[in-house]
Amino acid sequence: MIVYIIRRLMQAALVMVVMSVLVFAGIYLIGDPVLMMISPDASELEREAVRKALHLDLPMWQQYLLFVNDALHGNFGKSFLAGQPAMGLIFERFPATLELAFASLVLSLAIGLPLGVYAGLRPHTAGSKTIMTGSILGFSLPNFWVGLMLIMVFAVLLPDLVPGWPRLPASGRGATVDVLGVKLSFLTGDGLLHLLLPAVTLSLYKGALIVRLARATAREVLPMDYVKFARAKGLSERRIVGVHVLKNIMIPIATVSGLEFGQTVAFAVVTETIFSWPGVGKLLIDSILLLDRPVVVAYLVIIVFFFVALNLVVDLLYSVLDPRVRLESRAT
Amino acid sequence: MTVALEPVAAKPQTPFQRIVSDFCENRLAVFGLVLVVLSIFVAAAAPLISTQNPFDIAGLDLLDAKSPPGTMSSDGKITYWLGTDGQARDMMSAIFYGMRISLFVGFVSVLAALAIGVVVGLVAAYAGGRTDAFLMRIVDIMLSFPAILVALILLSVLGKGIDKVLIALILVQWAYFARAARGAALVERNKEYVEAATCLALPPWRIVFRHMLPNCMPSLIVIATITLARAIALEATLSFLGVGVPVTQPSLGMLISNGFEFLLSGSYWISFFPGVALAIAIIGINLAGDHLRDVLNPRNLR
Secondary structure, three states: OHHHHHHHHHHHHHHHHHHHHHHHHHHHHOOOHHHHHOOOOOOHHHHHHHHHHOOOOOOHHHHHHHHHHHHHOOOOOEOOOOOOEHHHHHHHHHHHHHHHHHHHHHHHHHHHHHHHHHHHHOOOOHHHHHHHHHHHHHHHOOHHHHHHHHHHHHHHHHHHHOOOOOOOOOOOOOOOEEEOOEEEOOOOHHHHHHHHHHHHHHHHHHHHHHHHHHHHHHHHHOOOHHHHHHHHOOOOHHHHHHHHHHHHHHHHHHHHHHHHHHHHHHHHHHHHHHHOOOOHHHHHHHHHHOOOHHHHHHHHHHHHHHHHHHHHHHHHHHHHHOHHHHHHHHHO | OHHHHOOOOOOOOOHHHHHHHHHHHOHHHHHHHHHHHHHHHHHHOHHHHOOOOOOOHHHOOHHHOOOOOOEEOOOOOOEEOOOEOOOOOEHHHHHHHHHHHHHHHHHHHHHHHHHHHHHHHHHHHHHOHHHHHHHHHHHHHHHOOOHHHHHHHHHHHHOOOHHHHHHHHHHHHHHHHHHHHHHHHHHHHOOHHHHHHHHOOOOHHHHHHHHHHHHHHHHHHHHHHHHHHHHHHHHHHHHHHOOOOOOOOOOHHHHHHHHHHHHOOOOOHHHHHHHHHHHHHHHHHHHHHHHHHHHHOOOOOO
């Protein structure tokens, strides 16, 4: 197990080095950030001064080494635009993104799991067929468009047309509460309202995925001997489904939820742009569009680290949930 | 599965006929196929069925900007069935042309990714050993990052343009095909016909591409349909974020994005209808692809 973890960590380190070189080289090739930052009528001398201050006059490999040296000290340089350290800027924004991703994870599990299990238990009822067709819609409808339509319906049309219909907020986080220095939205009523539309948008795709997965696993588990045995023992249907079936459904669900959590954080880029949610995704888009190199690079290094760590956690969690995996790894 | 158990019709069927008849049994899948055909027709015939050329700025009358659906144009010549956008473009014509760009990007990127992925996957499966381990490690790493993030970063480096979107989409998609092709080829590699071909001393490339590849195709076709839907959605998302196609060649995602700023003022049609068109294309592909998977399932191929 330890050898496995070490090997994974080494692979992760290699991935991070390769990614950082690629990103750095790529970002270096595009545009001149100085042109974006200084007014066009600044003199050549002023421009040169800014270039020097940002080390943009050095050759590329020196800039890269400088960057690596700083990165190892947790310093990714200052954002060209905000003037703050890029790393701090990202960590400041990270809680908002995590909050949104968690909220959508909870939503998609709370809705997707019961629907999927129901469709697996009674595959031929009209309800199940509706659920399955609906899940194709969840996959197919362009997510960002659904977000826009939710804004249109709940923030514009319904409140306009129906008197007294509450107007749901469509941008920002609303009121936040400081918990240990981290701002959280979901502890205030206003924050929860602000969280609602973005979280629903973000949870659609994953909810559909969980429905299909839960259904497929339920159908796989139901004909198993231990379910038949539980039935033969005369256990209540509730106990059979709630304990014996559900426990086995949870294994793939946990894996996919974990792996998909990373996807959700990545896809939050889109949701955050639509709803002006002040998370890292919006920061990334803004930084890309404004050529704010340190922020983009810092975001990438952090996100690569995040994904590698996430995959490792999911693998370990998997072996905790499913004893067979543990036995196999011990045997080899 | 019940289909296979029913008494088979007296007339012997070719595999292709069987696939067609199996496919047509599912009404939802046929409906999906109809949607796909409709989308392709609209895209192909865009210049013929549009009432206006949305790229021709001289033909636009700014007085007509943001007209709601069903308005007559100010010169009384055409009706804006789906309204107009902020630049007085007829939405219906813009959608037809946008569908063209969206489908073009989707099809080309998937076909190119399929070609690259198949070569990598088959080579890995046939060569085995270190080549296999090396190629699959790259695939693993590619797949461990979300497609949207990789595409976003690539485009932030490459800049805007249809060709650049194509490059980004191909780069994020080839790994799916490589993994699938390798998986399918590993199964095929141990079959007798490959052994027979090896005994005939056929060159490896011939064994791989003439004999193994056709047998790997069913599963690859299914993945291609799903990937096609994803590619179209991804292109739309990237264009929506402002890093995809340029303003002069608006795809459906770009049109939706253009309508975003007018949404809060109540001009819903600028975003709504391009989204419906996009959804029709993607839902059609997914519905048809979902059933195609059952039909092409090797277990059903007797």
